[in-house]
Structures are given as structure tokens and as C-alpha cells.
Amino acid sequence: MSVTAHAHVDDHAHDDHGHHHKETFVTKYIFSQDHKMIAKQYFITGVLIMGFLGIAMSLLFRMQLAWPGESFSIFEAVLGKWAPEGVMDADVYLALVTIHGTLMVFFVLTQGLSGTFSNLLIPLQIGARDMASGFMNMLSFWMFFVSCVVMVASLFIEAGPAAAGWTIYPPLSALPMAQQGSGLGMTLWLVSMAIFIASSLLGSLNYVVTVINLRTKGMAMTRLPLTIWAFFVTAIIGIISFPVLLSAALLLIMDRSFGTSFFLSDIFIQGEVLHYQGGSPVLFEHLFWFLGHPEVYIVLLPALGITSEIMSTNARKPIFGYRAMIASILAIAFLSTIVWGHHMFISGMNPFLGSVFTFTTLLIAIPSAVKAFNYITTLWKGNLQLNPAMLFSIGLVSTFITGGLTGIILGDSTLDINVHDTYFVVAHFHLVMGISALYGMFAGVYHWFPKMFEGKLMNKNLGYVHFWVTAVCAYGVFFPMHFVGMAGVPRRYYENTAFPMFDELADVQVLMTVFALIAGAAQLVFVYNFIHSVFYGKEGPQNPWKSTTLEWTTGNKHIHGNWEGPIPEVHRWAYDYSKVDENGEYIIPGQDFVPQIVPLQKDEEELHH
Amino acid sequence: MTTVLILAVLVLVAIAIWQMTKIFELSQLKAETSQIANDSDNQTNGYLLFAFLIFIYAITIFSFYNYGKFLLPEAASAHGDEYDSLMLVSFVIIFFVQTITQALLHYFGYKYRGKKGNKALFYADNDKLEFIWTIIPVVVLAGLILWGLYTWTTIMDVNDEDDPLVVELYAQQFGWTARYAGEDNVLGDANVRMIDINKANILGLDEGDSYAADDVVVKELHLPVGRKVNFKMRSQDVLHSAYMPHFRAQMNCVPGMITEFSFTPIYTTAEMRQNPDIKDKVRRTNEIRSERAANGEPNSDPWEFDYILLCNKICGKSHYNMQMKIVVETQEEYEKWIADQGTFAETVLNQGDSDTAMNGVQ
Numbered sequence: 001m002s003v004t005a006h007a008h009v010d011d012h013a014h015d016d017h018g019h020h021h022k023e024t025f026v027t028k029y030i031f032s033q034d035h036k037m038i039a040k041q042y043f044i045t046g047v048l049i050m051g052f053l054g055i056a057m058s059l060l061f062r063m064q065l066a067w068p069g070e071s072f073s074i075f076e077a078v079l080g081k082w083a084p085e086g087v088m089d090a091d092v093y094l095a096l097v098t099i100h101g102t103l104m105v106f107f108v109l110t111q112g113l114s115g116t117f118s119n120l121l122i123p124l125q126i127g128a129r130d131m132a133s134g135f136m137n138m139l140s141f142w143m144f145f146v147s148c149v150v151m152v153a154s155l156f157i158e159a160g161p162a163a164a165g166w167t168i169y170p171p172l173s174a175l176p177m178a179q180q181g182s183g184l185g186m187t188l189w190l191v192s193m194a195i196f197i198a199s200s201l202l203g204s205l206n207y208v209v210t211v212i213n214l215r216t217k218g219m220a221m222t223r224l225p226l227t228i229w230a231f232f233v234t235a236i237i238g239i240i241s242f243p244v245l246l247s248a249a250l251l252l253i254m255d256r257s258f259g260t261s262f263f264l265s266d267i268f269i270q271g272e273v274l275h276y277q278g279g280s281p282v283l284f285e286h287l288f289w290f291l292g293h294p295e296v297y298i299v300l301l302p303a304l305g306i307t308s309e310i311m312s313t314n315a316r317k318p319i320f321g322y323r324a325m326i327a328s329i330l331a332i333a334f335l336s337t338i339v340w341g342h343h344m345f346i347s348g349m350n351p352f353l354g355s356v357f358t359f360t361t362l363l364i365a366i367p368s369a370v371k372a373f374n375y376i377t378t379l380w381k382g383n384l385q386l387n388p389a390m391l392f393s394i395g396l397v398s399t400f401i402t403g404g405l406t407g408i409i410l411g412d413s414t415l416d417i418n419v420h421d422t423y424f425v426v427a428h429f430h431l432v433m434g435i436s437a438l439y440g441m442f443a444g445v446y447h448w449f450p451k452m453f454e455g456k457l458m459n460k461n462l463g464y465v466h467f468w469v470t471a472v473c474a475y476g477v478f479f480p481m482h483f484v485g486m487a488g489v490p491r492r493y494y495e496n497t498a499f500p501m502f503d504e505l506a507d508v509q510v511l512m513t514v515f516a517l518i519a520g521a522a523q524l525v526f527v528y529n530f531i532h533s534v535f536y537g538k539e540g541p542q543n544p545w546k547s548t549t550l551e552w553t554t555g556n557k558h559i560h561g562n563w564e565g566p567i568p569e570v571h572r573w574a575y576d577y578s579k580v581d582e583n584g585e586y587i588i589p590g591q592d593f594v595p596q597i598v599p600l601q602k603d604e605e606e607l608h609h
Numbered sequence: 610m611t612t613v614l615i616l617a618v619l620v621l622v623a624i625a626i627w628q629m630t631k632i633f634e635l636s637q638l639k640a641e642t643s644q645i646a647n648d649s650d651n652q653t654n655g656y657l658l659f660a661f662l663i664f665i666y667a668i669t670i671f672s673f674y675n676y677g678k679f680l681l682p683e684a685a686s687a688h689g690d691e692y693d694s695l696m697l698v699s700f701v702i703i704f705f706v707q708t709i710t711q712a713l714l715h716y717f718g719y720k721y722r723g724k725k726g727n728k729a730l731f732y733a734d735n736d737k738l739e740f741i742w743t744i745i746p747v748v749v750l751a752g753l754i755l756w757g758l759y760t761w762t763t764i765m766d767v768n769d770e771d772d773p774l775v776v777e778l779y780a781q782q783f784g785w786t787a788r789y790a791g792e793d794n795v796l797g798d799a800n801v802r803m804i805d806i807n808k809a810n811i812l813g814l815d816e817g818d819s820y821a822a823d824d825v826v827v828k829e830l831h832l833p834v835g836r837k838v839n840f841k842m843r844s845q846d847v848l849h850s851a852y853m854p855h856f857r858a859q860m861n862c863v864p865g866m867i868t869e870f871s872f873t874p875i876y877t878t879a880e881m882r883q884n885p886d887i888k889d890k891v892r893r894t895n896e897i898r899s900e901r902a903a904n905g906e907p908n909s910d911p912w913e914f915d916y917i918l919l920c921n922k923i924c925g926k927s928h929y930n931m932q933m934k935i936v937v938e939t940q941e942e943y944e945k946w947i948a949d950q951g952t953f954a955e956t957v958l959n960q961g962d963s964d965t966a967m968n969g970v971q
Binding site: 169180347359362408409421460498522579 | 735863
């Protein structure tokens with residue numbers, strides 16, 4: 001099968017050029033089937049717009065946490081009737097928390113991140129003219145767009161958006177009497193997510209098929225850049241786990257609208273007994289986290305893949321332990337599907353299950369540790385080019401370690417008892433998956449901006465400012481947060497004033513919020529830099545970072561089909577940086593990297609990595 | 610006031626960012642337009658990476674110094690001691706690894722900052738190294754897993770040995786109710802379908818179940834010190850979580866099922882109030898509160914330490930204020946207190962006779 005696919009692409013390489021003379025504005029910019037355009041569409045919709053909303057919401061509720069009950073005109077301006085006289089309402093607080101989580105996890109870091117970089121890089125780095133199915137790819141984006149529209153629309157309805165937490169545990173999410181947001185808001189949330197899942201599946205299937213079938217001649221799986229490995233495995237995890245969330249959502253829709261009792265039983269609310277009998281909310285938790293935990297890695301693996309590539313390029317060194325990195329990605333992917341129960345140690349499920357999940361969870365620390373050590377070794381004795389993308393990659397490793405280590409506490413069922421659902425958890429996952437994945441994404445944008453916008457480069461000085469302010473603030477927000485959690489403060493509390501034991505934590509809350517506001521402002525620097533560079537950015541050289549991978553062999557100008565002539569053939573792995581012969585000379589004199597398209601030189605060994 | 614403060618901070622930050630951009634621009638000796646890092650960028654950012662390492666250490670020390678005292682005090686339950694030891698050991702390991710790996714990462718970033726003409730080392734593999742850093746986490750984690758699982762099994766083994774006190778914790782939006790099993794120490798059957806608000810049978814006890822008659826329903830949790838308590842949790846509407854941080858205890862309350870947790874309180878409330886950490890905390894908190902009182906702000910009554918039960922699973926609008934006071938006292942005090950509480954028979958069944966008669970007529 002794969003052979004025929006290769007042949008097909010090669011044969012029609014030149015036919016492709018014939019097609020795009022007919023391109024109109026609509027087919028080029030809107031219903032485009034070109035992977036590069038779709039990548040940009042994902043970035044603008046998923047990251048810039050949804051990311052802006054998600055981060056803005058977090059700033060609003062952080063202000064409420066720091067100055068509980070205080071009146072702010074900004075609240076009144078953006079929340080309207082939900083902030084009478086500028087004081088945030090408790091219901092809308094929960095709505096903001098819920099939608100912030102949903103937007104950031106699913107829209108920004110799943111489809112925004114994977115959609116942008118899988119689409120942009122898979123064909124370019126494996127040497128393909130486009131995705132296996134351009135039409136499916138276009139469909140995937142537009143379904144994503146529709147799900148965004150539905151989610152955003154839910155913010156404007158009378159009773160407010162979903163507010164049961166991004167995990168939407170029933171019965172809270174199932175009963176409009178339990179919470180305002182569980183009415184139409186939750187219906188729209190579920191509809192939006194159902195469309196989102198369909199979009200994600202279409203995208204993932206496309207990525208998997210493309211990587212398996214459309215690699216150029218010589219591009220063995222063991223020569224793939226780690227970015228592609230990460231996107232490929234991420235797509236597989238998505239295909240395995242997202243359908244389970246869809247089934248959970250469907251069953252919840254049934255419970256909500258058609259009176260079934262999958263998740264509900266024995267409920268007495270507002271003076272009456274409901275008819276539900278025999279369901280279990282714990283079942284929902286299992287289904288949700290069967291996706292929810294792999295989801296964490298769906299978010300993180302692409303960021304790690306991007307980091308591997310950027311770190312190696314900018315260190316002018318091969319990534320250390322290429323095969324170990326692949327093995328780690330595979331091990332993480334496999335283990336990620338059997339650890340979901342660590343979110344449920346105290347959910348009421350059998351404690352024996354908790355033991356099993358503790359075991360598998362702590363196992364996942366091993367491949368993660370291997371990855372961290374390999375990154376550090378990659379820096380060792382390098383010739384580090386500290387571009388903004390490189391700094392974000394180093395930053396990712398830093399937050400990945402800091403956030404990952406506290407996972408040892410949360411993954412241990414015993415220790416989880418007292419920190420479960422406290423701010424300790426919030427600090428942990430924001431560092432290890434939120435901030436890390438965002439860093440990976442930013443790194444990717446700075447690094448591959450020339451591939452998105454025809455050779456233009458982003459301003460590096462603004463990039464440095466963006467990185468350093470963000471890096472300091474991320475620790476400023478989330479490091480002290482561990483202490484808030486260890487003090488016993490539960491998450492999703494509208495304010496902590498009802499408990500005198502939390503009085504003295506008020507100052508920490510203010511500190512975290514100030515850091516968060518500054519961090520938010522720093523993201524505007526990025527947005528400005530991005531937009532400015534799109535229009536006024538200076539065109540750089542074709543291969544600005546002196547990288548070995550195939551995407552830099554394409555011209556700056558975008559063409560449908562990526563390469564003018566035939567697709568280049570690959571002769572080596574992607575990490576021949578600073579490789580020398582016996583005499584200590586670079587393989588290509590005067591150049592510290594050997595592109596993948598360069599055949600092995602006389603007497604050169606393709607080391608068995 | 611705070612609004613002004615925030616605005617001031619934001620303005621200062623904007624200025625700082627602007628200044629930083631300037632510095633970065635000026636640090637390029639020639640007005641070079643290339644957006645690719647050059648030696649001077651590498652130099653500046655290499656130093657900044659080193660500074661960032663110091664920042665990470667500084668914020669760690671700052672947080673421990675200033676916020677370390679906020680951490681929960683010594684555990685007040687029998688199993689809590691083991692919990693705290695495991696936590697401490699895990700933290701020591703974490704901080705050891707954190708200190709070393711962050712140092713390596715940022716130091717390498719600084720040390721090997723790029724310079725034109727420098728040669729990187731082609732170093733793609735080392736099986737021995739990789740084996741070492743695979744096996745070390747394996748061994749350390751194996752130790753933690755074994756210890757953790759042993760403790761977990763002990764904590765979660767809810768059994769009837771040692772004559773435990775049986776107490777039901779009943780959750781609803783947005784409050785807690787406790788039910789003691791009474792003389793027979795057996796909880797009567799209950800289900801939300803048997804709730805009868807008119808008769809104040811708010812927990813849905815089975816009026817025909819003889820075990821229910823001596824049950825005691827209360828709004829404040831009293832526990833005798835040194836006696837094991839087996840909690841049975843129920844919820845009538847949505848998920849809640851019974852979180853008792855001082856006892857290192859937490860369990861979700863799930864509608865449709867009964868969940869369990871068990872612990873033995875080892876310090877009475879009075880003893881805990883004498884704990885030096887608690888005394889400090891109360892003093893600090895009351896300083897804040899007296900300041901508030903002076904400014905005429907709310908939440909300014911002096912505070913006295915009490916154990917507390919919080920809801921720790923999002924349950925709706927007033928989730929943030931769903932709590933119940935827990936009093937741990939001596940056996941005698943406890944007996945005296947429980948004797949003053951009416952049983953289910955006294956408060957509902959007998960007083961409700963007339964209602965039942967009326968229902969019968971209808």
C-alpha cells in the first residue's frame with residue numbers, strides 16, 4: 001500500500017502545479033486544502049483567539065481570588081449582569097474556571113497546538129506534497145471552527161455557560177437544578193465537544209496515515225525527526241481515547257435529555273426525589289479520565305517533540321539518545337492509557353484499583369525522567385544558539401521537571417488523599433502540562449514562523465522579552481501555589497474568606513495574581529510581535545537556523561506541493577549536527593550540519609543511533 | 610485603592626518591558642537587523658539563564674521562608690504520622706532532584722552558550738549513561754511505590770476491629786449533616802426516597818428499621834479522642850468530597866453509593882490549640898483580623914482554632930462555603946455531648962406520630 005502511495009505522489013508531482021492556477025480567494029484562504037494554510041488557520045483560531053479568551057478568563061478569576069468581593073469596573077464591563085456593581089458573582093466564577101480549563105486543554109493545547117504543527121510539519125518534514133487527504137484535513141479544521149463557535153456562543157446565553165468544572169462530573173453537570181450553567185450552557189458545551197472530537201479524529205487519522213504512507217524515499221521510521229514521532233504517537237493516542245470521551249458525552253446527553261440513568265442514582269434535590277436509579281457518577285469519571293489522562297500527553301508530547309528538534313538544532317548537537325527518546329514516547333503513550341485512575345483515588349472506587357493505578361502512574365515517571373536527562377545531555381558541550389525558540393525549549397524542560405516531580409506526590413495514592421483537588425494539583429498540572437506545552441508551542445512558533453509566513457522571521461528582541469517575563473512570572477504564579485495547596489486550600493473556591501484558617505494566605509493570592517497579570521501582559525508582546533512580523537517581518541535566509549530537516553529545503557515562497565521539482569530523497573537521520581570525520585573535520589567542510597538530503601560521504605558511517 | 614495599585618504595577622511593568630527591549634536592542638553592538646541569535650545574544654541570554662537558576666533557587670527559598678509556616682500542622686490522626694513521613698521523604702527526594710537537574714540544565718545553558726567558531730561535540734548515544742539514569746528512577750520509585758502502597762492499604766482497610774464508632778457524613782448542597790449510629794452502633798437503613806421534609810426526616814432514614822431509632826442526627830461532628838471512627842459517606846444531590854485536612858483524610862460523597870473512610874483522632878481540639886504551630890497560626894490570623902476590625906472590614910472576629918470538614922469537590926454556587934466544625938474531645942465529654950442530642954426516635958418518629966396518622970387518612 002505504501003509503495004503505491006509513494007508512486008502516486010511522485011507521478012503527479014507536476015500535475016499538482018497545474019491545479020493551483022484556478023485558485024480563488026475562497027479556495028486559497030478559506031476552504032483551503034493546503035496543509036500550510038490549514039496550519040495557519042488552526043493557529044489563528046485555536047491559539048490566538050481561543051487562547052486569548054482562555055488566558056483573559058484566568059486573569060479575571062485570579063483577580064477575584066486575590067481581592068475577593070472587590071468591585072472592579074473591568075468585571076462589570078466584560079461580565080455584565082454577572083458582575084452586579086463590579087463584584088463577580090459566584091456562579092460566573094465557576095463558569096470562568098470551567099471554560100478556561102476547557103479552552104486551554106482542548107482548544108488551545110490539543111487542536112491549536114497539534115493542529116498547527118502536525119499540519120505544518122508532517123508533510124514538510126517527511127517529504128510529502130500534502131496530507132494524505134487534503135479534503136479531510138479541511139473538514140477537520142472547519143469542524144473545529146464550528147465547535148469553537150458553539151463554545152463561544154455558550155458564553156452569551158441567558159443562564160451562562162457550563163460551570164461544572166472542565167471535568168463536567170455529573171450529577172452537577174446533568175441537573176439544571178443543581179447549577180445554572182447545567183442548563184443550555186452545558187448542552188452547548190457537550191455539542192461543541194462532540195463536534196470537536198469528530199474534528200480531532202479526522203485530523204488524527206490523517207496524520208497517522210500520512211506518516212505511515214507518504215514518507216519520501218529513504219525516510220525510514222528511524223530517520224524521522226522526533227517532532228514527527230511525537231505527532232504520530234499523539235495522533236494514535238487521540239484515536240484511541242477521544243472516542244471514549246464521545247461516548248461519555250453521549251451518555252451524559254441521554255441522561256440529561258432523555259431520562260436515562262447511566263450516571264445518576266438516588267437524587268433528592270430542591271425538595272423532590274428524581275426518578276434516576278442505578279447509574280453511577282464513578283462510571284463517568286472512569287470514562288472521562290480514560291480520555292482525560294491520555295489527553296495530558298496529547299497536549300504534552302507534541303511540545304516535547306518540538307523541543308527535541310529545536311534543542312538539537314540550536315545546540316548544534318544531535319539529540320542525545322534518539323532511540324531512547326522514541327522508546328520513551330512510545331512508553332509514555334502506552335502507559336498514559338492505563339493510569340487514568342490516579343484522578344480517582346478517593347472517588348469511592350475500590351482501593352485495590354487505586355493500588356494498581358499508583359503502580360502504573362509512578363512507572364510513567366521513568367520514561368519522563370529519561371527524556372529530561374536526555375535533554376540536559378543534549379545541551380552538554382553544545383554550541384548553544386540562544387534564539388527565543390531555544391530559550392522556550394530550555395524553559396520547557398525546566399517547568400517539565402519542576403511540575404513533573406510533584407507528580408510523584410499526586411501519583412501516590414496515599415499522599416494524594418490530602419492534596420487531592422487542592423491548589424497543589426492546580427500548581428502541578430499547570431507547570432507540567434500547561435506551561436510546558438505553551439512553551440513548546442511558543443518555541444515552535446518562533447522556530448517555524450519562516451515556514452508559516454514565507455521566510456519571514458519574528459523579532460528576536462521582543463521574543464527575548466516575551467520569554468524572560470513569561471518564565472519569571474510562570475514560576476511566580478505557580479511555585480507559591482504549591483504552598484497554598486499544602487495549606488489545604490481546595491480548588492474551585494470562589495473565595496477563601498469563609499475559613500479563618502486561610503486568612504493569612506491572602507497575601508500569597510495577591511502575589512500570584514500580580515505575577516499572572518504581568519504574564520498576561522507579556523503575551524501581548526508576543527501577539528504584537530506575531531502580527532507585526534506577519535506583515536512587516538524581514539525575510540531571512542532559506543534555512544535560518546541551519547537545520548538538517550527537509551522543511552528547510554523548500555523555498556521561502558509557499559507553493560502547493562511544497563517542492564518545485566521532485567521530492568528530495570533522504571539519506572541520513574535528522575540529527576547530523578557537528579558530525580566530524582576521523583580527522584576531526586566537519587563532514588561538509590565549513591558547515592557544522594549535514595542536511596538529511598546529503599548522501600553519506602566516502603568512508604562516512606551512518607552511526608547506528 | 611487596590612485598583613490604583615494594580616494600575617501602577619501594570620504601568621511599571623509596561624515600562625520595564627519597554628526598557629528591556631531597549632537594553633536588548635542596545636546590547637547588539639552594531640545595528641544588525643538579522644533576527645537570528647548572534648554571539649552577543651548568546652552571551653546575554655547565557656548569563657540570563659544563569660540568573661534564572663538563581664531566581665528559581667531564590668523563589669524556592671523565599672517560598673519556604675515565608676510560606677512554609679502556612680503548611681498544615683502535624684497530623685491529628687493515627688495514620689497521619691505515616692502519611693507525613695512519606696510526604697517528607699518524597700519531598701526530600703523531589704528537592705534533591707530538582708536542585709541538581711535545574712542546576713545542570715541552566716548551568717549548561719550558560720556554560721555552553723554559543724560562540725562563533727566553537728565546535729559542539731557530536732555525542733549521540735551512551736548506553737551506560739542511559740542505563741544509569743533509567744535504573745536510578747526505577748529503584749527510587751520502587752521504594753516509594755512499595756512504601757506508598759503499604760500505607761495506602763493500611764489506611765483504606767476499613768474494618769470493624771477495635772470497636773470503631775460508626776458515623777455517617779451526609780452531604781448536600783451546601784452543607785453537611787452527621788449521623789451517629791447510637792447505642793447499637795449500627796446505622797439504620799436510609800435512602801433519599803424516604804426523605805420526608807415535613808417530618809424533618811432529612812436524611813431519609815427508614816422509619817421502620819429498628820436500627821434507625823437510636824441514630825442521632827447532628828450538625829456538628831464530635832469525636833472521642835483515641836477511638837477509631839468509621840465514616841460512611843452519602844450525598845443526596847451531586848458529588849461532594851469530605852475533606853478533613855488536619856486528619857489527612859478525604860473521601861468523595863457519591864449519590865447512589867456509600868463510600869467509606871476511617872481514622873483515629875489522636876489529639877483533642879483543646880490539645881491541638883496548645884500545639885505551638887497552631888498557636889502561632891492563630892496569633893498571626895488574629896493580628897490580621899484585628900487589623901480588619903480596626904478598618905471596620907468584615908470577617909474580623911477573633912478566631913479560635915477548630916478542626917474543620919470542607920467540601921472539596923465542585924458542587925455548585927456555594928461550594929466555597931460548605932463546611933462543618935469538628936470537635937475532638939475526651940470520651941467523657943463526648944458521652945455527655947451525645948447524651949444531650951435527641952435520637953431519631955425522639956426527634957422524628959414520636960413527634961411525627963400525628964403526621965403519620967394524617968397521611969394515613971389521606
